[in-house]
Amino acid sequence: AGYMAAGRGNWYADDISKVIVSEEQIREKTAELAKQVAADYAGVDGLLLVGVLKGAVMFMADFARSLDHPVELEFMAISSYGTRATSSGVVRILKDLDRDISGKHVLVIEDIVDSGLTLSWLLKYLTSRGPASLEVVALLRKPDAVKVDIPVKYLGFDIPNEFVVGYGLDYAERYRELPYVGLLRPEVYER
Numbered sequence: 044a045g046y047m048a049a050g051r052g053n054w055y056a057d058d059i060s061k062v063i064v065s066e067e068q069i070r071e072k073t074a075e076l077a078k079q080v081a082a083d084y085a086g087v088d089g090l091l092l093v094g095v096l097k098g099a100v101m102f103m104a105d106f107a108r109s110l111d112h113p114v115e116l117e118f119m120a121i122s123s124y125g126t127r128a129t130s131s132g133v134v135r136i137l138k139d140l141d142r143d144i145s146g147k148h149v150l151v152i153e154d155i156v157d158s159g160l161t162l163s164w165l166l167k168y169l170t171s172r173g174p175a176s177l178e179v180v181a182l183l184r185k186p187d188a189v190k191v192d193i194p195v196k197y198l199g200f201d202i203p204n205e206f207v208v209g210y211g212l213d214y215a216e217r218y219r220e221l222p223y224v225g226l227l228r229p230e231v232y233e234r
C-alpha cells in the first residue's frame with residue numbers, strides 16, 4: 044500500500060510508492076525561502092513573481108502567501124519540444140506574459156529544475172525583456188539530471204533523479220493536487 048495523506052481521500056495510494064517531500068517539509072521550507080526573499084528584497088518596489096504553468100501553481104500560491112512583501116503575479120505557459128527524455132531546450136510559448144516586465148524585479152517561480160534546459164531558455168527570454176533583476180525560486184532540483192547549470196538562488200530541495208508527482212507536478216495531468224511530492228510507481232507508466 045502507498046502513502047495516505049492525512050485527512051484526505053486515498054485515491055492514489057496504489058500509485059505512490061514513497062513520499063519524497065512531505066507537506067510539512069514543504070510548508071517549513073516555503074516559509075524559510077519566503078523569509079530570505081523578504082529580507083533580500085526589503086525596500087524594493089515592483090517585485091514580480093513569474094510562475095510557470097501549470098506545475099508551479101501550488102508552490103507559487105503558497106510562496107506568495109508566505110512572503111511578507113507586496114508582489115504582483117504573472118504566469119507563463121511553455122512547452123518543450125520533444126519527449127521528456129530528449130528535452131531539447133527548444134521551447135514554445137503557449138501563454139506569454141500579460142505585460143511589460145522592464146524595470147521590474149522578477150522572481151521566476153519553478154516547481155522543478157530537471158535538465159535545466161527549460162529554465163535556461165526562460166531566463167534568456169526574460170532577460171531580453173529588460174527586468175531590473177532576475178532570480179529563480181525553485182522548490183525542487185534533480186542535481187543528477189542537470190545538463191545546463193542554472194543559478195537557482197532560492198532552492199527548496201535537491202531530490203533523486205526519479206520521476207516525482209504531486210504539489211503541482213503531474214503524470215498525464217494527474218496527481219497535481221497531492222499536498223506532498225511523491226515517487227510514482229513505474230507500473231503506473233506501463234498501465
Ligand code: XMP
Binds near residue numbers: 156162208
Ligand atoms: P527541464 O529538464 O527542462 O524540465 O529542467 C523541467 C520541466 O520538466 C517537468 N519535469 C517533471 N515533471 N515530475 C514531473 O511531474 C518530474 O519528476 C519532472 N521532472 C521534470 C516539469 O514540468 C519541469 O518544469
Ligand code: MG
Binds near residue numbers: 098212214
Ligand atoms: Mg508535466
